[in-house]
Amino acid sequence: MNQTGKGGVSAYLMKHMRDYGLLFALIAIMVFFEIVTDGTLLKPVNITNLFLQNSYIIIMALGMLMVIVSGHIDLSVGSVMGFVGALAAVMLVTWDLPVWVVIPISLVVGAAIGAAQGYFVAFWRIPSFIVTLAGMLVFRGLSLWLLAGQSIGPFPKSFQALSNGFIPDLFGVGKPNVTALLAGVVAVAVLLWMGLKTRARNARYGIEDEPMGFFVARNAIVSAGLMFVIWKLAGFRGLPNVLISMVVLTVVYAFVTERTTLGRRVYAIGGNEKAAKLSGIRTERLTFYTFMNMGVLAALGGLVFAARLNTATPKAGFGVELDVIAAVFIGGASMSGGSGKIVGAVVGAFIMGVMNNGMSIMGIGIDYQQVIKGLVLLAAVFFDVYNKQKQG
Amino acid sequence: MTALLEMRSITKTFPGVKALDQVNLIVRQGEIHAICGENGAGKSTLMKVLSGVYPAGSYEGEIHYDGALAQFRSIRDSEERGIIIIHQELALVPLLSIAENLFLGNERAASGVIDWPETFRQTESLLKKVGLREPPGVQVGKLGVGKQQLVEIAKALSKDVRLLILDEPTAALSEADSQALLDLLLELKAQGVTSIIISHKLNEVKRVADSVTVIRDGTTVSTLDAHKEPITEDRIVRDMVGRDMAHRYPERDRRAGEVLFEVRNWNVWHPEQAERQMIRDISFTARAGEVVGIAGLMGAGRTELAMSIFGRSYGRNISGEVTVKGRKADTSTVPRAIAAGLAYVTEDRKSLGLILEETIQKNTSLANLEGVAAHGVINEAQETDVAEKYRQALRIRTPSVFQRVMNLSGGNQQKVVLSKWLFTGPEVLILDEPTRGIDVGAKYEIYGIINDLSAQGKAVVMISSELPELLGMCDRIYVMNEGAFVGELTAAEATQERIMSLIVTE
Numbered sequence: 001m002n003q004t005g006k007g008g009v010s011a012y013l014m015k016h017m018r019d020y021g022l023l024f025a026l027i028a029i030m031v032f033f034e035i036v037t038d039g040t041l042l043k044p045v046n047i048t049n050l051f052l053q054n055s056y057i058i059i060m061a062l063g064m065l066m067v068i069v070s071g072h073i074d075l076s077v078g079s080v081m082g083f084v085g086a087l088a089a090v091m092l093v094t095w096d097l098p099v100w101v102v103i104p105i106s107l108v109v110g111a112a113i114g115a116a117q118g119y120f121v122a123f124w125r126i127p128s129f130i131v132t133l134a135g136m137l138v139f140r141g142l143s144l145w146l147l148a149g150q151s152i153g154p155f156p157k158s159f160q161a162l163s164n165g166f167i168p169d170l171f172g173v174g175k176p177n178v179t180a181l182l183a184g185v186v187a188v189a190v191l192l193w194m195g196l197k198t199r200a201r202n203a204r205y206g207i208e209d210e211p212m213g214f215f216v217a218r219n220a221i222v223s224a225g226l227m228f229v230i231w232k233l234a235g236f237r238g239l240p241n242v243l244i245s246m247v248v249l250t251v252v253y254a255f256v257t258e259r260t261t262l263g264r265r266v267y268a269i270g271g272n273e274k275a276a277k278l279s280g281i282r283t284e285r286l287t288f289y290t291f292m293n294m295g296v297l298a299a300l301g302g303l304v305f306a307a308r309l310n311t312a313t314p315k316a317g318f319g320v321e322l323d324v325i326a327a328v329f330i331g332g333a334s335m336s337g338g339s340g341k342i343v344g345a346v347v348g349a350f351i352m353g354v355m356n357n358g359m360s361i362m363g364i365g366i367d368y369q370q371v372i373k374g375l376v377l378l379a380a381v382f383f384d385v386y387n388k389q390k391q392g
Numbered sequence: 393m394t395a396l397l398e399m400r401s402i403t404k405t406f407p408g409v410k411a412l413d414q415v416n417l418i419v420r421q422g423e424i425h426a427i428c429g430e431n432g433a434g435k436s437t438l439m440k441v442l443s444g445v446y447p448a449g450s451y452e453g454e455i456h457y458d459g460a461l462a463q464f465r466s467i468r469d470s471e472e473r474g475i476i477i478i479h480q481e482l483a484l485v486p487l488l489s490i491a492e493n494l495f496l497g498n499e500r501a502a503s504g505v506i507d508w509p510e511t512f513r514q515t516e517s518l519l520k521k522v523g524l525r526e527p528p529g530v531q532v533g534k535l536g537v538g539k540q541q542l543v544e545i546a547k548a549l550s551k552d553v554r555l556l557i558l559d560e561p562t563a564a565l566s567e568a569d570s571q572a573l574l575d576l577l578l579e580l581k582a583q584g585v586t587s588i589i590i591s592h593k594l595n596e597v598k599r600v601a602d603s604v605t606v607i608r609d610g611t612t613v614s615t616l617d618a619h620k621e622p623i624t625e626d627r628i629v630r631d632m633v634g635r636d637m638a639h640r641y642p643e644r645d646r647r648a649g650e651v652l653f654e655v656r657n658w659n660v661w662h663p664e665q666a667e668r669q670m671i672r673d674i675s676f677t678a679r680a681g682e683v684v685g686i687a688g689l690m691g692a693g694r695t696e697l698a699m700s701i702f703g704r705s706y707g708r709n710i711s712g713e714v715t716v717k718g719r720k721a722d723t724s725t726v727p728r729a730i731a732a733g734l735a736y737v738t739e740d741r742k743s744l745g746l747i748l749e750e751t752i753q754k755n756t757s758l759a760n761l762e763g764v765a766a767h768g769v770i771n772e773a774q775e776t777d778v779a780e781k782y783r784q785a786l787r788i789r790t791p792s793v794f795q796r797v798m799n800l801s802g803g804n805q806q807k808v809v810l811s812k813w814l815f816t817g818p819e820v821l822i823l824d825e826p827t828r829g830i831d832v833g834a835k836y837e838i839y840g841i842i843n844d845l846s847a848q849g850k851a852v853v854m855i856s857s858e859l860p861e862l863l864g865m866c867d868r869i870y871v872m873n874e875g876a877f878v879g880e881l882t883a884a885e886a887t888q889e890r891i892m893s894l895i896v897t898e
């Protein structure tokens with residue numbers, strides 16, 4: 001609508017500072033670390049590592065976004081993740097159960113844990129902060145008990161493949177991995193096609209949309225970035241299995257939150273629970289489900305993490321909940337619920353991941369890393385609040 | 393009488409909008425001055441300029457107060473000079489006592505240690521002044537809205553108020569509480585307090601105001617002086633809307649059909665205090681095409697009745713029977729009540745009716761998402777069409793349905809709530825204070841919508857604290873008091889006096 005004239009463009013930019021800001025922040029951080037690490041950050045092996053290292057954070061951030069959108073918080077995810085990893089290790093190594101049995105059982109256990117916490121939050125209205133704080137302590141203790149302070153491993157190859165496997169090149173070229181390249185091209189095509197479709201719809205209904213120049217530039221940057229990453233991956237070992245599961249989960253959760261009645265209702269609960277309830281939304285039941293969903297994803301995160309390390313340690317998942325929650329807030333979700341996007345949470349997780357990775361390569365100590373990550377989180381949320389005030 | 397306050401040619405612009413354009417306001421010492429205008433006319437902006445919320449320099453024009461040019465940079469500045477605003481949303485801390493609230497930020501203390509005997513002594517004398525008989529130690533949250541309003545006024549008095557500004561003071565009050573508040577204003581006037589009252593209730597304005605300034609679209613339209621000529625409601629309305637309004641209530645074909653909605657022997661107990669019965673054996677009916685009113689004082693239990701019927705959203709141990717179209721209806725949860733054909737438009741649209749941060753579109757579809765979705769996937773194009781249809785039908789004034797609801801005026805917000813419920817295809821609409829806090833023009837439009845609904849053969853149950861509105865709109869009026877119905881009047885028999893006497897004689 002308002003695209004003519006400079007006022008329109010700058011006004012648009014002002015209004016959507018957050019969305020662009022997030023993307024630019026990610027790019028800027030990557031460029032920064034690429035320079036200070038003398039090109040180590042974007043080496044094929046390191047890019048592959050980036051995905052492997054952060055996959056469990058991203059998987060849990062998907063569930064955490066829904067929990068936070070519904071107006072709650074889940075502090076227990078790190079402990080639950082560690083507990084389920086430990087449980088899987090016991091089942092695989094000590095009891096010698098097959099992988100195809102262990103994975104479903106682990107996910108069901110995660111669901112049950114989420115359901116138990118969700119039960120107290122949704123039906124007894126105990127603040128989620130308290131319920132999940134209790135859960136955090138309980139499951140941290142239970143993992144210690146389960147492992148008796150020892151690490152358990154190694155795991156069968158088929159279980160490790162959950163995290164460390166790669167999609168083989170179906171075309172037999174190997175280097176570069178043609179399957180990966182092809183997947184990249186398809187992904188870019190789908191992204192562009194969906195972008196254009198949304199744009200056409202917006203034009204039809206007179207929804208304010210980004211100026212054409214922005215649309216082209218943004219898609220060019222995203223597509224180029226995507227192809228760059230894919231090219232690097234193709235030059236190493238191809239697409240990691242876990243990347244595929246991550247992408248699939250992200251797409252599914254983005255669809256559910258943005259396009260389905262279920263997702264809409266979760267946002268409604270976070271936006272105004274009383275109004276949602278009086279509009280016929282079963283607020284308790286839905287809140288219960290968001291916690292149960294979180295439990296499943298935390299379990300999946302635990303499996304992926306254990307598979308990657310090829311061992312379950314008593315320390316697994318320690319403090320991870322903070323990284324997951326930080327990713328969601330860096331991604332633009334509101335503390336009070338009702339707003340936030342899946343894509344934002346994923347980009348937020350990558351920002352955290354690239355910083356972790358870059359700072360480790362630089363040899364910055366864990367002490368300073370924590371300080372810097374904390375400041376970045378504060379800066380991101382401050383930027384949000386500042387923007388809102390300026391608009392209001 | 394000299395002028396205490398003179399605002400000269402006040403102009404205030406926001407990016408893209410001129411909220412105030414050369415507004416003049418003269419308030420004389422010791423008078424009650426009413427400011428009238430539709431929502432969005434600029435009344436609140438003007439008061440924010442006066443109180444320093446918009447600091448000196450951010451607007452054009454001059455404020456002369458007490459004979460000198462005033463340049464307030466903050467609320468603190470204006471409060472120091474005795475200008476105190478009481479907002480519509482009360483600024484009290486519910487968990488603190490009356491005494492603590494009165495002296496919040498202004499404690500009776502010596503070097504940080506509160507002098508409780510002195511605090512209580514002063515509180516008692518202030519409460520006596522405003523006629524509130526409650527012990528100073530009572531938690532404010534336990535008082536009704538009317539009494540809280542009095543606490544606010546007492547708080548203003550504790551600060552040596554010279555100019556008291558009340559923004560819609562009676563909007564949430566019952567008839568009796570409103571009268572008491574207006575009497576208090578007159579008494580304060582006798583003691584030399586000047587006040588400005590912003591109100592939509594023109595009968596109240598007429599009763600207490602010495603002069604009236606009407607604002608429309610950010611400009612001063614007229615200033616009326618009650619001492620020179622009698623102020624009439626018609627005159628104010630004409631100035632407010634810029635056109636004559638011969639009829640405050642649109643005409644309707646009154647043709648009631650079969651009994652569509654019936655409630656029998658409805659009993660409800662308080663959700664926390666198990667022995668307290670809130671609704672006592674209420675039975676009533678509404679016919680197709682009929683508008684039925686429920687009159688009563690604040691606290692009579694009208695909202696509790698409506699919400700307990702609608703999905704048991706209020707109360708415990710609910711018993712009784714609901715019939716829709718002659719068939720027994722299950723209204724035990726909100727989704728079931730909606731399925732049975734009921735819709736409930738809440739009295740508190742901001743906290744119970746809308747998701748303010750969301751768009752008109754998303755609010756419209758909220759109660760019937762299945763109506764715009766297939767297999768749980770929302771068809772956004774269809775959703776937009778639905779919202780657009782109601783936007784046009786109900787004339788919601790907004791650039792597009794993608795506007796956030798928080799940016800709309802009260803009247804337009806109410807229309808969004810109505811859109812939401814109309815989209816569920818209800819047979820019975822229970823409207824709880826459907827025109828509270830919205831301006832005259834929008835009220836007329838809401839009345840028009842109600843008439844359209846009854847013309848379509850729906851049954852409308854209307855709860856309102858404004859008796860003229862019930863008298864103007866309803867075919868029958870039930871009178872409610874202390875949880876029970878104490879009378880039923882047809883449109884022909886009903887008068888304000890008869891309704892009030894039914895309440896009082898009970």
